Amino acid sequence: MDINGYCAPGFEALFDVFATNFRDHGDVGAAFCAVQHGEVVASLWAGAEDRAGERAFAEETLVNVFSSSKGVLALLALQQVAAGSLDLDKPVAYYWPEFGAAGKQEITGRQLLCHRAGTIAFRERVPDSLIYDWPAALDKVAATEPWWQPGTEQGYAPFLYGWTLGGLIEKASGVPLMTLYRRMLAEPLQLDGGFGAVGHRSRAIADVGPLKKPLPELRDNAIGRSIKEDRKGPVATAFTNPVTLMMGTNGEEWRGALIPAANGHFSARDLATVYGDLAAEAPALLPREVLREATTEQSRAQDRILQAEVAFGCGFILSGAARDLHFGSAAGFGHPGAGGSIGFGDPDSGIGFGYVTSRMGQSLFMDQRAIGLVECLYRLI
Template sequence: MDLYGYCAPGFESLYDTFAANFRECGDSGAALAVRQHGELIVSLWAGAADRDGETPYTEDTLANVFSSSKGVLALLVMQQVASGKLDLDRPVANYWPDFAAAGKGEITARQLLCHRAGLVAFRQKVADGLIYDWEGACAQVAAAEPWWTPGSHQGYAPFLYGWALGGLLEQVSSTQLPELYRRQLAQPLELDGGFGAIGHMSTRIADVGPLKQPLPELRENAVGRAIKEDRNGPVAMAFTNPVSLMMGTNSTEWRGALIPAANGHFSARDLAAVYGDLASDSPATLPAELVQEARREQSHGRDAVLQAEVSFGCGFIRSGRAADLRFGGEQGFGHPGAGGSVGFADPERGLGFGYVTTRLGQSLFMDRRSVSLVEHLYRLL
């Protein structure tokens, strides 16, 4: 298999670890990018972008990174805080009156960002096509009832997170989310991708599919067990209501939709650029004091949906001790995505990391492919 790209002097051995993911772990199209102190020190890519293996994967190929999208969305929210248009501790309903429905009148933007709003899933079954209807999905979230008293529990919101925060962003900025993203992030950082995959700078969209042979898990998949135990409970409903959330990720409808918690299509270079900026001493996208606030612990505990110990900042998962949540040093923060993609920042080393893959594993957070790359990188720093 041919491998392409660049490693700065001293980092050449990453070629071998990246290649091993194809040889031993089932990767068939993937990319790795690392920025440090503003410089691109690693950019590797290999394999194919389509299922037939005929379209080469390139440096600017976009792949669905699923929940790695959430970190990008959270950055847009923090930018509105920086502009003075949003106060994290004011009720969301002050900006979006419809959001006050069903006992949500006191939920704050901070609670939404750190998954303490109780708004983890739709309680009632919703139409499969709702996820492709941006205005309809935002309206449904505004009308939704929390699963528990807001602020009382930490519960990850896999999909509603995007419509809740995306709807709030449009209210406070008076700008449609794709345009806000283009102006605030895509243009300043020269990003190829964005939410959805249509109309962005790159036209190279990778097909995604499951790993042909699952990788050994780094931890027990308690989410799957919780779904089986209660098909109508918050965990099951969070991931399967509607069922279209788990299907059709290569379809034109999915790629053309605005599902900002889950259908971000980015290159590894994009993720490294976003987090490389946030890891710098003078970020271009957010004042340094708000970067510190974004990565400061806002909530920590056994998450009611993820069924695991997780520490959240404002929209970002904070680096932990477990290998699949270790984003460099203690100050690291970022967001993994279902299937294996991940982006994170390590402010202690001025480093931004991005890994994107087309072969989706079953791990809850990072899997063995990204973990091996991170661990090898840090042995070289």
């Protein structure tokens, strides 16, 4: 396997770890990028974009990073806080009156960001086509009843997070979400991708699929067990209503839709660039005081949906002691995505980290591929 790219002097060991992911851990097309204090210390890519192996993976190849999209969406919300357009402690209904229906009148933006709103899934079965219709999805979210009393429990919202927070951002700013993304992030940082896969700087898109051989699990698959035990419970409903949420991720409808909790298509360079800025001493994207609040623990609990202890800031998962949640240091923050992609920032070392892969593992957070790169990188800095 030919490894393409660059490692700064002293970081050459990352070549070998990245190559190991292809040789031993099942990668077929992947990329990795790390930025320190604004300088790229490694940008590596290898393999193929497509299942037939005919299109070479490139540095700008976009990969569906699933929930790693949530960190980028949260950043757009935080930028509205910095602009004075959004107060996280005001009810969402202050900006979006329709959202106050069905017992949601007191839910705040802060509760949405740290997964304490109770809006983890649609209550009743919704049509498969709903996820491709942004206005209809917002209307449905606004009418949905929480699964428990808002503010009382932590429950991760795998997909509704994108519509609830995305709708709030649009209502508070008065600007369509995609326009805001391009204006505030894509154009200033020259990012390759964004939400959905089309209309971005890069047109190179990887097909995603499962790893042929599962990697060793780092923790018990409690989510899978919960889904099997209660097909109508909150965990199963959060991930499978509608069933199109688990299907068709290489199709044109999915790639052309706005599903900002799950269909962000980014390059590894994108994620490292965004988090590299946030990890800098003087971030360009957010004032220090807003970022400090966003990366301060807002909620820590045995999450009712993830079935694991997780600490959230405002939109970011905070670094923990477990290897699959350790983002460089105790100060790290970011967001992993289903399958193995990850973006995080570490202000203690000035690191922005991005890893994207077209072959999806089954781990809840990071798996051995990203962990190997993280641990090697931190041995070298």
